[in-house]
Amino acid sequence: MRISIDWLKQFVSIKENPADLAEMLSMLGLEAEPVHDFSGLSGVVIGKVATAKKHPNADRLKLCTVNDGTTTVNVVCGAPNVAAGQTVAFAQVGAELPGGFIISKVKIRGEESRGMICSERELGISDEHEGIMVLPDKLKAGTVINAYLEDVYDALDLDITPNRPDGFSHYGVARDIALKTGRKLKELSIKKVTKKAHDIHDIASVKIANKDDCPRYMGAVLENVSVGPTPDWMVARLKAAGQRSINNIVDISNYVLLEMGHPTHIFDYDKIPSNTIGIRRVKNDRQITTLDEEKRKLSQQQLLITDGKKPIALAGIMGGLNSAVTENTTTVFVESAYFDPVTIRKGSKELGLLTDASRRFERGADIQAAETALWQVINLVMELANGTMVPGIIDEYPGAVKVPRITMRRSELDLYAGCDISDQKVTGILNGLGVTNNKKKDHWVCSPPTYRPDLEREVDLLEEIFRVYGYDNIPAATHFSSSFSLADLDPEENLDQLRQLLSGFGYHECQSNSLQSAEWAKARGRKPVAVMNPLSETMSHMRTDLLPGLLETIDFNIKNGSPDIYLFEIGNVFQQEKKGFKGIKET
Numbered sequence: 270m271r272i273s274i275d276w277l278k279q280f281v282s283i284k285e286n287p288a289d290l291a292e293m294l295s296m297l298g299l300e301a302e303p304v305h306d307f308s309g310l311s312g313v314v315i316g317k318v319a320t321a322k323k324h325p326n327a328d329r330l331k332l333c334t335v336n337d338g339t340t341t342v343n344v345v346c347g348a349p350n351v352a353a354g355q356t357v358a359f360a361q362v363g364a365e366l367p368g369g370f371i372i373s374k375v376k377i378r379g380e381e382s383r384g385m386i387c388s389e390r391e392l393g394i395s396d397e398h399e400g401i402m403v404l405p406d407k408l409k410a411g412t413v414i415n416a417y418l419e420d421v422y423d424a425l426d427l428d429i430t431p432n433r434p435d436g437f438s439h440y441g442v443a444r445d446i447a448l449k450t451g452r453k454l455k456e457l458s459i460k461k462v463t464k465k466a467h468d469i470h471d472i473a474s475v476k477i478a479n480k481d482d483c484p485r486y487m488g489a490v491l492e493n494v495s496v497g498p499t500p501d502w503m504v505a506r507l508k509a510a511g512q513r514s515i516n517n518i519v520d521i522s523n524y525v526l527l528e529m530g531h532p533t534h535i536f537d538y539d540k541i542p543s544n545t546i547g548i549r550r551v552k553n554d555r556q557i558t559t560l561d562e563e564k565r566k567l568s569q570q571q572l573l574i575t576d577g578k579k580p581i582a583l584a585g586i587m588g589g590l591n592s593a594v595t596e597n598t599t600t601v602f603v604e605s606a607y608f609d610p611v612t613i614r615k616g617s618k619e620l621g622l623l624t625d626a627s628r629r630f631e632r633g634a635d636i637q638a639a640e641t642a643l644w645q646v647i648n649l650v651m652e653l654a655n656g657t658m659v660p661g662i663i664d665e666y667p668g669a670v671k672v673p674r675i676t677m678r679r680s681e682l683d684l685y686a687g688c689d690i691s692d693q694k695v696t697g698i699l700n701g702l703g704v705t706n707n708k709k710k711d712h713w714v715c716s717p718p719t720y721r722p723d724l725e726r727e728v729d730l731l732e733e734i735f736r737v738y739g740y741d742n743i744p745a746a747t748h749f750s751s752s753f754s755l756a757d758l759d760p761e762e763n764l765d766q767l768r769q770l771l772s773g774f775g776y777h778e779c780q781s782n783s784l785q786s787a788e789w790a791k792a793r794g795r796k797p798v799a800v801m802n803p804l805s806e807t808m809s810h811m812r813t814d815l816l817p818g819l820l821e822t823i824d825f826n827i828k829n830g831s832p833d834i835y836l837f838e839i840g841n842v843f844q845q846e847k848k849g850f851k852g853i854k855e856t
Contacts, residue, residue, distance in 0.1 A: 271304065272442055273509035274423040276528070280443035280455045287423050290446075296830045297445050298736055299436050300428040305393060307418045312364025312372065313387065314338060315404065315412045318355045321346070326378040335359050335386065338411015345382040350400035358387040358402050358414050367393035394422050395508065405501060422509050432723040434632040438530025439510075441720070448701035448737055457529070459644045462651075462658050469661040473538075473602060478549035480667055482572050483584070485607040485636050486548060487643050488663040490538055491656035492600045494518065500653060518594045518601065521649040523625075530720075531605065531634055531642035532626035534574075534582060535650075536592045538600040543577035546602070554580050558590045559622075571616045572608065585613040585630040586622055601650065605643035607636040635720040636670050670719060677713045677730045685731055688743055698737045704730070740830060764839055776835040781818025783841070784808035789817040796845040811843035 274290065277283055285293060287303035294301040317336045324330035324345060331351055333344045337359055344359075351357075361384050364372040370391075374383050385391070390398040392414075408417065427436065435441040440457065447454035469490050477483050499507075499520040507514055510527050514520050522533050538544075551567045557580045558564050567573075567580070574582035574589075581592035585608035594601060607630075614631035617623055643662065650656040682690065692708065699706045703718035717724035724730060735743065768778060790797030790810035803809040812818065815838045826834045 270427045270429055270437055271509075271511035272301075272425045272427055272439060273506055274425065275421055275509065276439045276506050277443050277446070280440055281447045281450075282452050283446070287425065291425050293449060294425070294427065294442065294445070295828060296739065296741070297449055298430065298433065298830050299442065299445065300828055301425045304424040304426050305418070305422055307393075307415050307422075309365070309367065310392065310415055310418070313358055313360045313366070313392070313414045315408045315410050315414055315417070316357045316359025316386070317410045318351065318353055318357055318386070321351050321353045324378060324380060326380070330378065332380055333386065335384065336410050337361060337384070338409070342383040343381050344384050344386060345377040345380055346386050346401065348386065348388065348399075348401040350403070351386060355401075356404040356406050356408050356410075358392060358404065360385045360387055360391075366391055389508075392418065394418070397513075421505050424509050424511075431632055434629060434634065434722065435530065435720045437629050437632070438526075439528050441530055444701075444703075448698070457641060457645075459641055460648055461644055462647070462660065469659045469663060472659065473544050473546065473663060475546045475663050475665050476548070476577075477665055478547070482550070482609050482612050483548045483606060483665075484609070484670070485639055485666045486546075486663070487605045487639050487665070488546060489603045489643060489647050489661075490600065490659040491603065491647065491650050491654075492659060494599055494601055494650060494654045494656040496594060496596050496598050496654065503653075516594070516596070517653050518598070518650065521646055521653065524649070525642050525645045526625060526629075529638060529642050529645065530629060531638040532585070532629055533642050533646050534588050534604045534626070535594055535646070536581065536588070536602040536604065537594050537598045538602040539598070540592045541576045541581065541602065545577035546604070547573075547575035547577050548584060548606075549573060549575065557583065559583065559587045560590055560593055561587070562590060565620055565622070568619060570612075570619050572612050574604070583616065583620070583622075584608055586617055586620070586627045587624050601656070603643060603646050603650070605639045605646070607634055607639055610634075633722040635718075637719045640664070672716045672719065673725055675715045675717070675724070675727055675730060677715055677727050679711045681727060682731060682734065686735065686743055690734065690738055694738070695734055698734055699730075701737070702733055704733075736830070740833060743833075768839070771837050774835070776837045779819070779822050779836050779838050780840065781812075781815070781822060781838060782808065783812050783843075785810055785812045785817055789814070792817075798843050798845055813842050813844055815840060815842060 274283060274287060283290065291301040291303055314337055319334040319336055319341055321331050321333045324332045329347060331346050333346050333351060334341050335344050360366060360372045362372055362374050372385055374381065386401045388398045388400065389395045389402050392402065429436045444454055473488060473490055475486050475488060477486060496516050496518050499514045499517045503520055503524055504514045507520060507523060512523055518535055522535050526532050551569055551571045551573060554567050554573065556564050556566050572584040573580045574584050580589060582588045610631050610633050613627050617627040617631060647658055651658060696706065696708060699713065699715060705716040707714045715730060724733065784800065786807045787810050790813045793814055795813040797813050798811040800809055800811065819836050819838055822836060823834060
């Protein structure tokens, strides 16, 4: 998942540079790395296109004049969208672009060109190169562009583990940053429309066949909607997060998904003839054409959204083309629901269709966030598409979700930590996590928030305390003193004793791949055994040493926030003999 740093700043103060922020998040268990590095970009400034006329000697080129803050120069440009009056990214003669490309003065079809008007790809922002990058008019000509690009497009790529669905949003990541740094987290402010006229229940209804498949389904109707282009500020945020703009309605749904982490879907209301939304499994339905214009065969595994009869969407995965919003849409139905994670996972896997929505639902979305996400979409449609809300919302929610009550003992905390973490610090971390807690004499009684379905047991809470407190702040025992002796190493007896002893010293046994690269296999001068049909270069030889596998395991743990780890491995290594090869037990 890609996170825009500028977007994060809406919710929490960011003082770190992208590299330091990525390191902080990685130590919190959200493995991150910076996406862009604009430090190598030089000689690119804000430019203003003064004129843009047809090139006298080429049909597809334009002869432009660009003001770079000090002078106006001629530039030949092939972008179809270049026009007079635009604010652009202008690479002056001598500028260096990503990849080491240097801009020089050239003649193109007989006309001098002193610079280049850049596309996003030429600046290393994205692969977009069909047209030039058009910037906000408020930017001043001649200003070096690096600061603007860093403010708007600096981003992090996050590798979110399956047990952290709350990390699949800008707000969720901001929550972790606020918790770690002690900075204030800005609450989501949602405005709810309360005025009454006719009611939504007069024009729309929802029928759920099985509440286990869909424990909650919410909806709203908005009229007089104008489908059109998306405001520049939203386009920039979506682009920084790796999403392309489609239109204001579709972009609003994607925006709320990336901001809050809860999927929504917007239907063309007039394409639902019965005004009834049904949620059921496949019956006699054979196929559905999804928004990507692919015809998909259906099976009993699939959960559908219907118009009362025929399918109009794959629930929690992708909408149907027959209910899609188009430029002619004037009334929309907004869906915000909670679908069973197992049902969505099975359906997505069977179809071979993994989407941003299914990725979140199958990990366990927040059932309480359905309402917040719905109102966020409603407000944005009213603001950006001139929509008028039909008063009231549909909320099929048979009962509040049961939240587990977990007892976290002080004795267990001390045992696992090996150091003293004060009660005040522990309570502060629990509060920051959103965990409702009541401190007793020697334990806490806790109830985790609905956005953390992974917190089910005492050990889960302990892990969260250590994660936020910082594993690097917990002293590791670096010295062990003991003595033991073993008779002849018998694999059936003595190796088990060795395992027990090492485990008692705090070591973890691991089992690494028995295949390795040629470089590792030959590292100690041994004669490796080559694999005839290797899967890759990194798995081309039988291992001659256990050390590379141990080092790779340690590297993985460090990147995932566990730098203090003790490992051992017992297994076979292989080397060539005159006749075939033999395996040697090694520890």
